[in-house]
Amino acid sequence: MKNSLLAADKGFFGISAAVNGEKKELSVRNAESLLDALRRHGWKGAKKGCDTGDCGSCAVLLNGKPVLGCLVPAVAAHGGEITTIEGLGSVHNPHPLQQAFVEAGAVQCGFCIPGMILSSKYLLDRIPDPTEAEIRKALDGNLCRCTGYVKQVEAVKNAAKRLKSRG
Amino acid sequence: MPEIIVKPSNLKELWKMLPGLPARRRYLAGGTDLVTAGVAGVEHSECWIDIGDLPELGSIKEAAGSLFIGSGVKISEIESSKAAARWCPALVAAIPHFASPSLRNMATLGGNAANASPCADGACSLVAEGASVLLALKGKKRRLPLVDFFLGPKLTALKKDELILGFEIRKRRHAGAYLKLGPRAYFGISKAAVAVTAELSGGAVKRVRVALGSVAPVPLYAARTSAFLADKKLSAETIAEASALVRTEASPITDTRSEAAYRLDMCGVLLERALKSLA
Numbered sequence: 532m533k534n535s536l537l538a539a540d541k542g543f544f545g546i547s548a549a550v551n552g553e554k555k556e557l558s559v560r561n562a563e564s565l566l567d568a569l570r571r572h573g574w575k576g577a578k579k580g581c582d583t584g585d586c587g588s589c590a591v592l593l594n595g596k597p598v599l600g601c602l603v604p605a606v607a608a609h610g611g612e613i614t615t616i617e618g619l620g621s622v623h624n625p626h627p628l629q630q631a632f633v634e635a636g637a638v639q640c641g642f643c644i645p646g647m648i649l650s651s652k653y654l655l656d657r658i659p660d661p662t663e664a665e666i667r668k669a670l671d672g673n674l675c676r677c678t679g680y681v682k683q684v685e686a687v688k689n690a691a692k693r694l695k696s697r698g
Numbered sequence: 699m700p701e702i703i704v705k706p707s708n709l710k711e712l713w714k715m716l717p718g719l720p721a722r723r724r725y726l727a728g729g730t731d732l733v734t735a736g737v738a739g740v741e742h743s744e745c746w747i748d749i750g751d752l753p754e755l756g757s758i759k760e761a762a763g764s765l766f767i768g769s770g771v772k773i774s775e776i777e778s779s780k781a782a783a784r785w786c787p788a789l790v791a792a793i794p795h796f797a798s799p800s801l802r803n804m805a806t807l808g809g810n811a812a813n814a815s816p817c818a819d820g821a822c823s824l825v826a827e828g829a830s831v832l833l834a835l836k837g838k839k840r841r842l843p844l845v846d847f848f849l850g851p852k853l854t855a856l857k858k859d860e861l862i863l864g865f866e867i868r869k870r871r872h873a874g875a876y877l878k879l880g881p882r883a884y885f886g887i888s889k890a891a892v893a894v895t896a897e898l899s900g901g902a903v904k905r906v907r908v909a910l911g912s913v914a915p916v917p918l919y920a921a922r923t924s925a926f927l928a929d930k931k932l933s934a935e936t937i938a939e940a941s942a943l944v945r946t947e948a949s950p951i952t953d954t955r956s957e958a959a960y961r962l963d964m965c966g967v968l969l970e971r972a973l974k975s976l977a
Contacts, residue, residue, distance in 0.1 A: 544703075561699075561702060562736065582737055593803075596800075601737075603804065604746070604748070607705070650799065653799075671799055
């Protein structure tokens with residue numbers, strides 16, 4: 532049962548949320564965005580690009596679906612399940628999507644990639660074998676200023692094949 | 699940004715909580731408009747009431763004669779609803795044009811209406827669907843035709859603390875279309891948009907509703923064009939006449955997104971294309 536939150540001590544609220552599968556109690560400022568709160572607590576994977584909901588760099592999964600961390604008040608994530616890019620894989624044990632992005636050369640500066648990969652994960656969770664149009668539609672809200680999208684679309688296609696062959 | 703955010707878990711708790719809250723308060727739904735306004739420094743409430751958890755607002759329900767879409771239903775949930783696809787095709791046709799996929803996982807139909815932007819894709823298509831809006835303030839409920847809900851840019855008929863419960867669409871078989879002209883195919887704000895619903899019978903249309911976005915102070919119901927099209931065959935002449943008529947109903951302005959004269963012309967072009975897609 533969720534509790535209604537009221538203004539807490541000195542402008543801080545305590546919220547509980549599962550971050551990357553681990554239950555956490557987080558103290559968040561009252562009007563702080565989920566993005567700022569996550570970054571302040573050490574999850575730096577989500578990037579602060581525009582802070583106005585346009586670029587998609589701050590995308591995280593909230594209850595399995597991509598949302599823009601910069602526009603979600605942290606308190607609205609109370610009771611939710613959050614997945615950041617850190618929850619997908621690590622340097623030594625990357626998720627097939629992460630591996631595919633590296634292999635396709637889809638990463639240049641890297642700033643947009645966490646958001647791209649989380650949007651792609653949501654796509655592949657629902658549609659394991661997407662068409663190019665479906666991939667482009669899923670990445671619609673993730674802007675990249677380096678590569679021009681071709682390699683990223685290729686990476687998602689390759690990841691889909693790899694995930695499929697893994698069963 | 700507000701000093702206080704509260705998060706009631708149901709309507710009863712919300713009404714009980716209201717008297718104790720600071721005077722300058724607003725409801726927070728998906729946050730995609732309100733938080734952006736807060737960041738831009740043009741939102742000055744002392745308190746936001748997060749209504750994201752209210753179960754009363756969160757579902758799509760089919761009753762005998764109507765479809766109810768709760769104000770808290772996320773836009774992406776409407777996109778995947780079979781009932782919505784059947785009973786409000788113009789609304790569903792608008793969804794791919796609505797912001798971006800991740801924003802559609804956050805934004806709600808209630809928030810889209812409450813924000814009362816003349817370019818709101820959800821609001822414009824709901825006007826074409828002939829939707830009613832259900833409002834509540836403590837025990838009092840009322841229902842308004844959606845066209846009477848919008849009073850001007852960012853202005854609605856909502857009273858202080860009144861909450862949008864949801865939207866009701868009468869279950870009548872009809873076709874629908876939504877065409878939007880923006881700076882690019884997706885993820886843009888419209889220069890002009892046209893939503894059409896039509897009950898088709900043989901080669902003719904029985905009842906038609908045309909709504910226009912971004913070309914008037916409100917999501918506009920084009921009453922004269924709609925009346926003109928009723929009980930007509932969608933011939934090339936009829937479509938051309940309707941397309942000329944709709945230009946007389948819009949009152950666009952020139953702003954950063956487009957120019958008034960161009961917008962006016964595009965209303966005609968988009969309506970023509972929308973009607974051809976139905977014919």
